[in-house]
Amino acid sequence: MKPMGIQKWNMHKDSKVQKVIAVMSGKGGVGKSLVTSLLATHLNRAGYRVGILDCDLTGPSIPEIFGMEETAKGSEFSLYPNYTDDNIALMSINLLLPNKLDPVIWRGPVLNNILQDFWTKIHWGILDVLLLDLPPGTGDVPLTIYQSFPMDGVIEVSTPSQMASVAVQKAYHMADRLNQNILGEIHNMSYFICDQCEKKHLLFGELPPRDELERLGELPFDPKIGKAVDSGRIEEIHVPEMDPIVERIVDKLHIVKG
Numbered sequence: 001m002k003p004m005g006i007q008k009w010n011m012h013k014d015s016k017v018q019k020v021i022a023v024m025s026g027k028g029g030v031g032k033s034l035v036t037s038l039l040a041t042h043l044n045r046a047g048y049r050v051g052i053l054d055c056d057l058t059g060p061s062i063p064e065i066f067g068m069e070e071t072a073k074g075s076e077f078s079l080y081p082n083y084t085d086d087n088i089a090l091m092s093i094n095l096l097l098p099n100k101l102d103p104v105i106w107r108g109p110v111l112n113n114i115l116q117d118f119w120t121k122i123h124w125g126i127l128d129v130l131l132l133d134l135p136p137g138t139g140d141v142p143l144t145i146y147q148s149f150p151m152d153g154v155i156e157v158s159t160p161s162q163m164a165s166v167a168v169q170k171a172y173h174m175a176d177r178l179n180q181n182i183l184g185e186i187h188n189m190s191y192f193i194c195d196q197c198e199k200k201h202l203l204f205g206e207l208p209p210r211d212e213l214e215r216l217g218e219l220p221f222d223p224k225i226g227k228a229v230d231s232g233r234i235e236e237i238h239v240p241e242m243d244p245i246v247e248r249i250v251d252k253l254h255i256v257k258g
Contacts, residue, residue, distance in 0.1 A: 026167030054092035067232020
């Protein structure tokens with residue numbers, strides 16, 4: 001239930017965004033930002049106008065994944081996202097810092113003020129989908145986003161390991177208690193295909209489906225994906241396993257091409 005006195009923030013007056021989807025994880029290191037980036041590139045390739053708001057203020061990685069170095073522009077009233085080679089709109093705290101290696105050492109109230117500025121001042125223009133890359137866990141930033149950002153759906157990213165299970169359920173229950181539309185779960189690094197035997201090998205074993213979370217799909221551990229991320233060339237790769245995941249999300253939210 002939404003606590004009393006907390007109101008949803010309004011977007012910049014010139015931003016027209018059809019659907020807002022948060023990508024979250026119960027714990028770090030599961031590839032949440034990678035999955036966010038792959039969702040963006042595959043939606044974009046399918047003809048949707050896409051943006052990413054990097055909400056992981058203390059550990060931003062979206063600009064690195066896309067090889068984005070240029071500082072974002074802004075004024076007193078508006079911030080303008082940068083655009084990738086394939087025209088995906090990006091905004092991240094790292095695009096506003098004078099030095100991307102400067103640590104963000106801010107307490108909760110300051111982080112919340114930055115989030116409010118991001119939501120109310122970014123001039124996205126017209127987008128079919130805006131993806132929010134949330135920080136892991138159940139802290140101040142995810143809480144503020146769930147309570148103050150009008151959203152259409154939430155996707156959880158995890159690895160199919162028993163160790164991650166408790167953290168996954170905590171993150172799920174947080175979103176559920178705050179009345180979010182939880183679309184399902186994506187398992188990352190679920191398996192790899194051996195070059196020699198061409199068989200699928202499960203890295204963490206196989207977990208049974210969770211009653212409360214629909215399995216949207218599974219992504220492989222693939223060194224080619226890692227190389228594309230490290231070189232900032234995520235837009236150059238196609239991960240076939242993402243295609244049915246994107247189709248399920250589009251169908252669930254009835255996303256139409258503008």
